Amino acid sequence: MDHHQATADSKLQAIRWDRPRLSILNQLLLPHASEYVDIRTSADGHHAIVSMQTRGAPAIAIVAALSLAAEISQQDFESAQQARDFIVDRLDYLATSRPTAVNLFDAVTKLKAVAASALECQSPAATGASVALAYVDAAEQMLAADVHDNRAIGGHGAQYIAGRALEQGIGAFKLLTHCNTGALATAGHGTALGIIRSLHQGAAARDPSGAVLDHVYFGETRPYNQGARLTAYELLCEDIPSTLVCDSAVSALLRRDPTIVAVVVGADRVAANGDTANKIGTYQLAIAAKYHGRDFIVAAPSTSIDLGLASGEGIAIEERDPREITRAEGFVLGGLEDGRMERETLCVAPRDARAWNPSFDVTPAELVSAIVTEKGVFVKNPGATTYDLAKCLGEN
Numbered sequence: 259m260d261h262h263q264a265t266a267d268s269k270l271q272a273i274r275w276d277r278p279r280l281s282i283l284n285q286l287l288l289p290h291a292s293e294y295v296d297i298r299t300s301a302d303g304h305h306a307i308v309s310m311q312t313r314g315a316p317a318i319a320i321v322a323a324l325s326l327a328a329e330i331s332q333q334d335f336e337s338a339q340q341a342r343d344f345i346v347d348r349l350d351y352l353a354t355s356r357p358t359a360v361n362l363f364d365a366v367t368k369l370k371a372v373a374a375s376a377l378e379c380q381s382p383a384a385t386g387a388s389v390a391l392a393y394v395d396a397a398e399q400m401l402a403a404d405v406h407d408n409r410a411i412g413g414h415g416a417q418y419i420a421g422r423a424l425e426q427g428i429g430a431f432k433l434l435t436h437c438n439t440g441a442l443a444t445a446g447h448g449t450a451l452g453i454i455r456s457l458h459q460g461a462a463a464r465d466p467s468g469a470v471l472d473h474v475y476f477g478e479t480r481p482y483n484q485g486a487r488l489t490a491y492e493l494l495c496e497d498i499p500s501t502l503v504c505d506s507a508v509s510a511l512l513r514r515d516p517t518i519v520a521v522v523v524g525a526d527r528v529a530a531n532g533d534t535a536n537k538i539g540t541y542q543l544a545i546a547a548k549y550h551g552r553d554f555i556v557a558a559p560s561t562s563i564d565l566g567l568a569s570g571e572g573i574a575i576e577e578r579d580p581r582e583i584t585r586a587e588g589f590v591l592g593g594l595e596d597g598r599m600e601r602e603t604l605c606v607a608p609r610d611a612r613a614w615n616p617s618f619d620v621t622p623a624e625l626v627s628a629i630v631t632e633k634g635v636f637v638k639n640p641g642a643t644t645y646d647l648a649k650c651l652g653e654n
């Protein structure tokens with residue numbers, strides 16, 4: 259990894275774990291201030307997730323898991339049972355932080371099983387310390403697995419999209435993405451933005467007959483502005499040619515530029531049939547992609563796939579404080595110039611304005627051209643309108 263890449267990576271490290279110390283990059287302050295917040299307990303972790311200091315489906319799960327790892331590393335349990343009961347109680351509490359991303363609930367289920375197994379399989383030698391150690395090891399493995407999965411998603415997705423561009427005779431293609439699905443939303447590299455990162459990193463090595471990524475467009479992603487603040491920050495850090503657009507401009511953009519071969523987005527929860535919950539605005543992007551004859555590609559690790567949910571009908575959609583819409587948070591421009599980072603809240607709408615603020619929407623599988631996971635790229639059977647992801651993942 260060259261110095262520039264190393265510098266970019268260090269600036270984009272959303273989660274810092276050095277057993278037993280956890281700190282997270284406070285994403286409410288990006289891109290104008292880069293500050294880490296220490297997370298010592300599951301309560302700290304819960305707050306960091308609810309407040310969106312940390313966000314992104316994979317990152318939420320990992321910060322939750324490691325916040326409890328930090329907490330129990332500081333505790334002495336009287337028995338293995340007491341340790342297991344404490345872990346289960348705190349995981350149930352962490353699961354109340356945000357309802358839509360399935361990664362959190364997947365991690366909670368797996369980590370409860372680890373604690374139970376440590377209690378049962380190690381008995382009668384099991385101790386509070388041995389149960390706690392089993393938990394911490396498992397939480398650390400989730401951090402490492404996420405980076406591995408994202409790099410695999412990046413490779414599969416880059417190869418697939420470059421191939422699709424070449425099929426269309428577009429040697430220098432562009433992509434459109436939404437929200438933030440990069441290193442700041444995960445343990446590293448990212449999912450949809452991880453594919454973009456892999457395309458960019460591989461561009462230098464790609465053979466001249468191959469298709470290369472020429473430019474990335476991305477939406478601002480109101481009201482938290484994951485695009486304008488976080489994706490812009492990541493793409494600029496990595497010198498990936500990019501252009502920010504308003505969420506309302508994406509249809510005009512697709513109509514204007516036929517070399518945008520695909521829309522690529524992340525996911526918070528993919529149902530067994532391929533219906534996908536993702537950041538609000540994703541569904542209308544899928545409709546726009548369909549109308550303009552472009553691929554609409556979902557990139558997600560298998561930890562974002564909920565095989566227990568037959569379709570997207572049952573996905574809980576988080577509704578957040580309407581004031582996230584009626585107000586705007588930012589830094590005073592003058593402060594940016596002279597280094598005084600003063601955060602300001604502006605009233606954008608009338609004080610009495612009502613606002614509806616769903617944080618996610620559900621895109622039907624029918625509009626999803628492909629689902630890229632660490633296990634490969636899944637496409638629907640000819641004529642099918644849904645996926646059989648259990649079969650794709652070899653789970654049935």
Ligand SMILES: CSC[C@H]1O[C@H](OP(=O)(O)O)[C@H](O)[C@@H]1O
Nearest residue numbers: 313314315439443524525536537
């Ligand atoms: C790989 S991140 C997946 C997903 O999470 C984001 O939501 P949020 O920023 O509210 O946590 C967004 O929906 C991304 O696509």
